[in-house]
Amino acid sequence: MATKRTTPRSISRRGFLYGxxxxxxxxxxxxxxxxxxxxxxxxxxxxxxxxxxxxGGSKLVFDNWPEYIDGETVDAFREATGIDFQYLEAYxxxxxxxxKVFPVLSKGERIAADIxxxxxxxxxxxxxxxxAQKLPLDKVPNxxxxxxxxxxxxxxxxxxxxxxxxxxxxxxxxxxxATGRELTSVADLFDPEFKGRIGxxxxxxxxxxxxxxxxxxxxxxxxxxxxxxxxxxxLDKAVSDGQIRAFTGNDYIDDLVSGNFAANIAWxxxxxxxxxxxxxxxxxxxxxxxxxxxxSMLLVKGSEAADAAAKWMDFxxxxxxxxxxxxxxxxxxxxxxxxDELVKMGGEAAELAESxxxxxxxxxxxxxxxxxxxxxxxxxxxxxxxxEITGA
Amino acid sequence: xxxxxxxTRVPPWxxxxxxxxxxxxxxxxxGAVALAAGWVPDALEPIVAGLLLALVIGVIVVAITGxxxxxxxxxxxxxxxxxxxxxxxxxxxxxxxxxxxxxxxxESRFDPSPTFSWDFSNYTEAFTDFRPxxxxxxxxxxxxxxxxxxxxxxxxxxxxxxxxxxxxxxLGMVVVPFFTSYLIRTLAWQTLLADxxxxxxxxxxxxxxxVLEFLGVMDNGRLLNTPWAVIGGLTYNFLPFxxxxxxxxxEKIDLRLVDAAKDLYSTAGRAFRKxxxxxxxxxxxxxxxxxxxxxxxxxxxxxxxxGPNTYMIGNSIQNQFLVQNDYPLAAAMAxxxxxxxxxxxxxxxxxxxxxDIA
Numbered sequence: 001m002a003t004k005r006t007t008p009r010s011i012s013r014r015g016f017l018y019g020x021x022x023x024x025x026x027x028x029x030x031x032x033x034x035x036x037x038x039x040x041x042x043x044x045x046x047x048x049x050x051x052x053x054x055x056g057g058s059k060l061v062f063d064n065w066p067e068y069i070d071g072e073t074v075d076a077f078r079e080a081t082g083i084d085f086q087y088l089e090a091y092x093x094x095x096x097x098x099x100k101v102f103p104v105l106s107k108g109e110r111i112a113a114d115i116x117x118x119x120x121x122x123x124x125x126x127x128x129x130x131x132a133q134k135l136p137l138d139k140v141p142n143x144x145x146x147x148x149x150x151x152x153x154x155x156x157x158x159x160x161x162x163x164x165x166x167x168x169x170x171x172x173x174x175x176x177x178a179t180g181r182e183l184t185s186v187a188d189l190f191d192p193e194f195k196g197r198i199g200x201x202x203x204x205x206x207x208x209x210x211x212x213x214x215x216x217x218x219x220x221x222x223x224x225x226x227x228x229x230x231x232x233x234x235l236d237k238a239v240s241d242g243q244i245r246a247f248t249g250n251d252y253i254d255d256l257v258s259g260n261f262a263a264n265i266a267w268x269x270x271x272x273x274x275x276x277x278x279x280x281x282x283x284x285x286x287x288x289x290x291x292x293x294x295x296s297m298l299l300v301k302g303s304e305a306a307d308a309a310a311k312w313m314d315f316x317x318x319x320x321x322x323x324x325x326x327x328x329x330x331x332x333x334x335x336x337x338x339x340d341e342l343v344k345m346g347g348e349a350a351e352l353a354e355s356x357x358x359x360x361x362x363x364x365x366x367x368x369x370x371x372x373x374x375x376x377x378x379x380x381x382x383x384x385x386x387x388e389i390t391g392a
Numbered sequence: 393x394x395x396x397x398x399x400t401r402v403p404p405w406x407x408x409x410x411x412x413x414x415x416x417x418x419x420x421x422x423g424a425v426a427l428a429a430g431w432v433p434d435a436l437e438p439i440v441a442g443l444l445l446a447l448v449i450g451v452i453v454v455a456i457t458g459x460x461x462x463x464x465x466x467x468x469x470x471x472x473x474x475x476x477x478x479x480x481x482x483x484x485x486x487x488x489x490x491x492x493x494x495x496x497x498x499e500s501r502f503d504p505s506p507t508f509s510w511d512f513s514n515y516t517e518a519f520t521d522f523r524p525x526x527x528x529x530x531x532x533x534x535x536x537x538x539x540x541x542x543x544x545x546x547x548x549x550x551x552x553x554x555x556x557x558x559x560x561x562x563l564g565m566v567v568v569p570f571f572t573s574y575l576i577r578t579l580a581w582q583t584l585l586a587d588x589x590x591x592x593x594x595x596x597x598x599x600x601x602x603v604l605e606f607l608g609v610m611d612n613g614r615l616l617n618t619p620w621a622v623i624g625g626l627t628y629n630f631l632p633f634x635x636x637x638x639x640x641x642x643e644k645i646d647l648r649l650v651d652a653a654k655d656l657y658s659t660a661g662r663a664f665r666k667x668x669x670x671x672x673x674x675x676x677x678x679x680x681x682x683x684x685x686x687x688x689x690x691x692x693x694x695x696x697x698x699g700p701n702t703y704m705i706g707n708s709i710q711n712q713f714l715v716q717n718d719y720p721l722a723a724a725m726a727x728x729x730x731x732x733x734x735x736x737x738x739x740x741x742x743x744x745x746x747x748d749i750a
Contacts, residue, residue: 095714095715096714098717099713099714099715099717102502102504102717103504106502106504107504125502129502195612196611196612196614196617197587239700239701240701242611242612242701244699244700245614245617245699246617246698246699246700247700251696254582254583255586258583258586258587258588258589259586259587259588260586260587260588260614260616260617376500376501376502377501379501380501380716383715383716384716387708387711387715387716388521389700390700390703391525391699391700391701391702391703391707392525392703392707392708392710392711392715
């Protein structure tokens, strides 16, 4: 349940994020039920709960993951368009956010946010539950800059409901001081030498996906539980052997730096930041292959701000704006042309243009897999089994 | 003659005001539950709410028009009303909703409104599939409660009897850390207990860690992510809830009783056992309840200080609600948890009940 993919600029802020996430989510629920009760509002206050009234598209609320944007883009967008745009870091956890909006959206009522940032598999769930509305893509000319491999992805086969916000890679991070040797593969995580010092992610798809890859199986073609049963069994055994110390969200950063974890499954953007400050922290694309993921922008059903949302998406799909976001968030941008813009920005940003984690080479890309789109029943089975193994 | 005329003129609601009072309390309570639990169709809700309001106004009118005696008899019910209404709205109604949910079936995973069907399989599943988490939850909570007594009682004793003018300062020092958020305090323990952290470092340097390793407290050179880290976190987080009630019950003990015991040739130890300890038991009793009950349902400590093999029932309920979206099963688990806690508390009260001492 922990937060995920916050960049570790200041780790001590994490506790604050948990709290503010809860508050923010409470505001979402509170605000949305209030809105549902009294219809639209024309109150112009700028707090979280007042967002997304029937202001004819001049208001826009985006619930995104924390620390996922630079400091300028939001203001620049407000100035360029005059839209009353509220960018909130209220999306802390896929399952939690889902559980919080579930009672509201499943009744056909609307939530305060116009755009939300579910990870790809969660976006698929929103689409299948009919909680999303089609994007007015004709008003997003910059959508042509979408990376070719992200056109019509498995989670949104027609590409009509989502545009990716950022994408990233799940691989292995290790602390060279703790391991004493360089790691190269997922199999290293099961080396008895590291008993009790291995971390894995609470994100089922990242953890199970990597284990499947290590067994030579393709996680992008799963259909039934049996297809992944071997990976679940392997994980189950590792947990009962005491090989795995903990399942975490983004908080693996602390454990990795302090040496509690010798190695763990990790997200590329996090580790890129860490390794700059501490050269012993390394990230590898496992030789068996790595998982790729995307956090999307999805227009919530019932939102009346479709036009404003289109303007926002167009704005951040402009390579110059996208490059500014990449320079700060340090994830793999879904926008073509970012690399050139980074070079133009010079300095540290230009260095990023050379990073293999931000712009992986063709060989790495060929080894990337994204987790299959599971049916509702199979997903429930996977989730239940994973919960059982992780102890909850 | 005039007396009987007056008697007959008194309207019925002035003749038996206590019945009016009881009626008001019950009808309002029931009405509040009905509104909150969704028994009333949405369209009728304003009407029902209006009727309830009219009832309150009616009773006030009865009180104003009645004699002083009527008002005197109505007053207790008026005073009872806010509390009863609160309980109805925020305890009885949610409990009822939870109960109905625990016996419901979902048609699909994301069925927004599970249908009530006397589905007891939720309960059997709660019992069979989550036995380790239940036993860990209660085991850790019991261990933490005992540790809280062991640590908290001497502290409370010293503050109450030896504190002197430092008493308030010492109490403040117990409470001040708890001005920080629960979550942050727990996360801080992660840092303290880390493998390369200060505590393990001292243990390693003094050779104490091999003793702990032998005792099974440390596992492979680590404290964090072991059952004892979870129990330690619970103990730390609930200590004031144990210490403060014990302090209060110790503080009001008349020390002359101890002097009297000593005058009668009792030793200090015997005086403590025969006088101070029994008189302080109500505090221990209250503290144990305040510690054990929330600790049994806690999930934060197991989440951050434990690992996959130390999760408690609170973690499982949270997972069922937030990840699996299985509200019926989660509701059944919550009910089982409440039931076991109730039974445990009733037994505890019977065995260690302190009514005749207090």
